[in-house]
Amino acid sequence: MKKNKKLPLAFDKILIHEDFITYIENSRNNIENPWKEELENSPELKKEFERAVQLHNILTSHKKIKYPDDYKKKQINRLLSRINAEVKSDRFIQRRNLLRIAQIAASIFMVLIVAAFFLIKNNVIESPLTQVKELKVIVPSGEKSQLILSDGTKVWLNSESKLVYPANFTIKERTVSLEGEAYFDVTKVKNSYFVVYTQDFKVKVLGTKFNIKSYPKDRTIETTVVEGMVSIESGKSKFNLSPIILKPTERLVYRKDTASESKKETRVNEIESDMEKIQPISSQEIFISHVNTENITCWKDHLLVFDNETFDEIALKMSRWYKVQITIQDEPLKLHRYTGKFVNNESLTQVLEAIKLTTPICYTVHQNSVVIALDKKNNNFY
Amino acid sequence: MEHLILWKKFLKGDKEALSLLFRIYFDDLYSYGTKLSNSSEIVEDSMQDMFYKLWKNRDNLGEISNIKYYLLKALRHRIFDNLNWKNRFVAMELPKEELFEIEFSHEDFLINEQLDVERREKLIKTLNQLSKSQKEAIYLRYFKNYDFKLIARIMNISLQSVRNVIHRGITACRELIK
Numbered sequence: 001m002k003k004n005k006k007l008p009l010a011f012d013k014i015l016i017h018e019d020f021i022t023y024i025e026n027s028r029n030n031i032e033n034p035w036k037e038e039l040e041n042s043p044e045l046k047k048e049f050e051r052a053v054q055l056h057n058i059l060t061s062h063k064k065i066k067y068p069d070d071y072k073k074k075q076i077n078r079l080l081s082r083i084n085a086e087v088k089s090d091r092f093i094q095r096r097n098l099l100r101i102a103q104i105a106a107s108i109f110m111v112l113i114v115a116a117f118f119l120i121k122n123n124v125i126e127s128p129l130t131q132v133k134e135l136k137v138i139v140p141s142g143e144k145s146q147l148i149l150s151d152g153t154k155v156w157l158n159s160e161s162k163l164v165y166p167a168n169f170t171i172k173e174r175t176v177s178l179e180g181e182a183y184f185d186v187t188k189v190k191n192s193y194f195v196v197y198t199q200d201f202k203v204k205v206l207g208t209k210f211n212i213k214s215y216p217k218d219r220t221i222e223t224t225v226v227e228g229m230v231s232i233e234s235g236k237s238k239f240n241l242s243p244i245i246l247k248p249t250e251r252l253v254y255r256k257d258t259a260s261e262s263k264k265e266t267r268v269n270e271i272e273s274d275m276e277k278i279q280p281i282s283s284q285e286i287f288i289s290h291v292n293t294e295n296i297t298c299w300k301d302h303l304l305v306f307d308n309e310t311f312d313e314i315a316l317k318m319s320r321w322y323k324v325q326i327t328i329q330d331e332p333l334k335l336h337r338y339t340g341k342f343v344n345n346e347s348l349t350q351v352l353e354a355i356k357l358t359t360p361i362c363y364t365v366h367q368n369s370v371v372i373a374l375d376k377k378n379n380n381f382y
Numbered sequence: 383m384e385h386l387i388l389w390k391k392f393l394k395g396d397k398e399a400l401s402l403l404f405r406i407y408f409d410d411l412y413s414y415g416t417k418l419s420n421s422s423e424i425v426e427d428s429m430q431d432m433f434y435k436l437w438k439n440r441d442n443l444g445e446i447s448n449i450k451y452y453l454l455k456a457l458r459h460r461i462f463d464n465l466n467w468k469n470r471f472v473a474m475e476l477p478k479e480e481l482f483e484i485e486f487s488h489e490d491f492l493i494n495e496q497l498d499v500e501r502r503e504k505l506i507k508t509l510n511q512l513s514k515s516q517k518e519a520i521y522l523r524y525f526k527n528y529d530f531k532l533i534a535r536i537m538n539i540s541l542q543s544v545r546n547v548i549h550r551g552i553t554a555c556r557e558l559i560k
Contacts, residue, residue, distance in 0.1 A: 011559070012552045016545050021529055054559045055552065058505065059524035065413040072408050075426065076401050079433050083397065308535055339535045343444045350442045357439060358452075358459050359538075 007035055009044060011051035024056060100345055104302075111145045133167045139180070142323025144302070149176070152187035153194065156300035159320040160215065181213040183300045200254065202235035210246075211297045218316070224251040226293045244286070251291040304342040304351065311336050315372065322348045324365075329373035333361065385449055393440050404433055407450060410526070411457050417521060418461050420485070428460040435460075448532070455536050486510055486517070501558055508554050515539070516551040523548055 007014055014020055023034065033039070039046045115137075137157065139145045145157045150168045157163055161180025174189070177197040186194045188207025196203045198214040200221060208228030214221045223232060225246045232252060234241040246252055295307045304321060306314050312334040315326040328334050338359055342351055348370070352363050360375040385406065391399035408429075415425035436443065436456065446452045486509040509517065515537065522533045530544045537544070 012549060012556070015552050016530075016549050018530070051559050055555060056524075058558060059520070059555070060527070066409055067412060072405055075408070075429065076404050079404060079430055080397060080401065082430070082434055083400075083437055308531075308540070337535070337538045337540070341444060341446070346442065346444070353439060353442045354444075357435060358455050360459070360462075 007038060007045060007049065009048055011048045011055065014049060014052040015056060020052065024053075100347065104345065107143055111143075115147055135165055135167055137163045137165075140323070141320055144300070146300075149174075151189060151194075154185040156183040158182065158299055159323070178212060178214060180215055181211070181299070183209070183211045183297050185209045197235050200235065200256075201241070202233050203230055204233060204243075205230045211293075219256055221254045221256065222251060222296075224291060224293055224296045225249070226297060244288070246288070249290050249293055250288055251293075251296065253287045253289075255285050255287070302345060304346070306338050306340050308337050308339050310334060311338065311372070314338060318348070318351070318370075323368070324348065325369040327369070327371050329371055333372070333374050386445075386447075389446065389449055392437075393443060393445075395440065400433065400437060403449070403453075407453050410450060411453055414454055414526065415457055415461060417485075418458065419465060424461060424464050428457060428464050431464065432456050432460040451528075451532050451536065454526075458536065486521075505555065505558055508558070509551075512551050512554060513547075516547050516554075519544055519547045520551040 008017065019034070027033070035049070039049055137145060137147060139157045139159060139161045141160050143159055147155050147157070147163075149155065149165055151174055153174075155163060155176075158181035161178070161182060163176060163178050163182060165176040169192075173193055173195060175195045175197065179199065182196075184194075184196065184205075186205055186207050186209070192206075194205050194207075196205075196212060198212060198221060199216060200214070201223075203210070203212060203223055205228065208230055209226040210228075210230050211224045211226070212222070223230065223246060225248050227248055229248075230246050231243045232241070232246060233243045244252065292307065295305045298305055304317075306317070309317075311328055315328055318324070319326045336359065338355060340351075340354060342354070346354070349365065352361075352365075352370075352372075355361060356363075356375075361372055362375040363370060363372045385403070388399045388403055388406075392403055411429060412425060415428060416422065419425055419428075432453070486506050509520065512520065518537060519533055522528045522536060523530075528536070530541055530548075533548075534541045534544045539547075
């Protein structure tokens with residue numbers, strides 16, 4: 001069984017402890033208290049724990065409301081009669097979906113042709129030379145791409161991303177450099193590291209699956225591990241970072257803006273000192289947390305997911321996804337959060353409509369630019 | 383799990399599935415609705431509107447992992463909408479906050495064997511003195527048994543804010559326990 005985190009010595013802190021919720025759920029099924037030993041050893045802790053359970057019981061023992069069946073029936077009939085009154089007319093939606101599939105197929109086909117061209121060209125012309133030849137793949141906005149490197153490593157590239165890689169890897173080290181977002185499924189080769197250089201860091205692995213998001217425009221750089229382990233180290237940049245090991249389901253987020261701010265401050269303070277001095281990275285700029293890796297990597301399977309993300313983040317994601325410019329008109333909306341999963345290659349307007357069902361927004365689409373604003377008439381949140 | 387199958391059928395245009403979903407989630411939705419608005423008319427209309435809109439937009443909807451959460455959130459939004467619409471001609475200067483405030487009543491805790499009359503009084507008074515968001519978070523956590531992550535999504539706030547809000551709510555109740 002999973003080892004529980006230590007209990008805090010205060011009933012209120014215990015109540016909001018994540019494992020306490022699990023404990024309460026489990027205790028109904030007579031599963032043994034995982035803190036039994038701890039509680040027996042400390043009377044103070046036991047007292048606080050009992051107070052927490054007591055307050056939990058007070059707050060949860062209330063009556064479960066049930067409404068009469070005829071009342072429900074009446075409401076259901078009201079709904080059904082309203083629906084039946086509507087004449088269903090549109091069949092064209094299905095046709096629109098077909099068109100969408102055709103578009104995707106065409107774009108995949110084009111990427112394949114380009115890749116094939118590079119591979120053939122490379123094989124024919126470069127093979128007599130042992131010199132390492134660099135190849136470059138650029139994925140434009142609104143597109144995604146997938147390629148297989150010479151060692152068998154699979155790479156998925158998200159919109160607006162660039163990958164530079166050698167046509168053939170040398171034996172000792174396999175290095176590529178990335179700008180944007182990519183998912184790597186690295187083939188294990190004995191004694192050979194696979195290294196991804198990003199703008200600020202390098203990510204070193206043996207054989208793993210992981211996701212890197214490093215767009216120059218974004219405020220953060222993120223690395224998420226799905227399988228195996230990766231090591232994040234300072235790369236070609238001037239930052240100094242002692243290697244950080246990431247394990248499966250862990251995500252490292254590096255905040256660029258707080259970093260550059262604090263850096264500015266130090267620079268002001270040390271105005272006399274060498275400007276190119278190596279900057280140590282403080283722990284404030286790096287966050288490691290457990291995440292649902294599925295939500296982070298599913299873009300490669302063409303699923304658009306927002307996991308409690310702010311509209312600021314959502315707008316950026318959607319602009320790359322649909323190759324549009326998105327402007328958010330109202331400042332407070334930028335911090336509003338939304339969760340949703342779109343699995344059927346929904347169109348831009350389908351996604352916006354779905355968001356509109358649960359969030360007070362209105363939007364206008366004009367050619368390639370979208371403006372999202374708070375729906376003033378329904379604005380309850382601010 | 384079988385409810386997710388219902389959801390899929392509903393997306394395909396199965397009216398039977400729609401009726402079943404309505405019936406299954408009725409108690410949960412309606413009791414939450416009456417916490418947000420004390421007008422049963424508004425709650426009834428909002429439930430109707432919400433399901434009607436879901437039905438009309440079912441081509442734009444995808445699969446979801448938690449139906450109850452999705453419906454609660456949609457209902458919350460619909461009630462806020464309808465309240466504003468109904469109040470558009472009435473007293474514009476009425477503070478909006480009061481319209482949506484959850485109120486805990488004696489009815490809620492009538493069967494509470496943990497408390498005597500006096501402490502029940504006190505509990506209701508304490509809970510009703512909490513801020514709007516504290517009340518809602520406490521309600522979702524202890525009346526609906528939702529974990530912090532779902533509450534964050536329903537209320538559109540971060541996980542840490544949920545923790546803070548609930549923590550403050552709990553601290554206010556400290557006098558109720560021995």
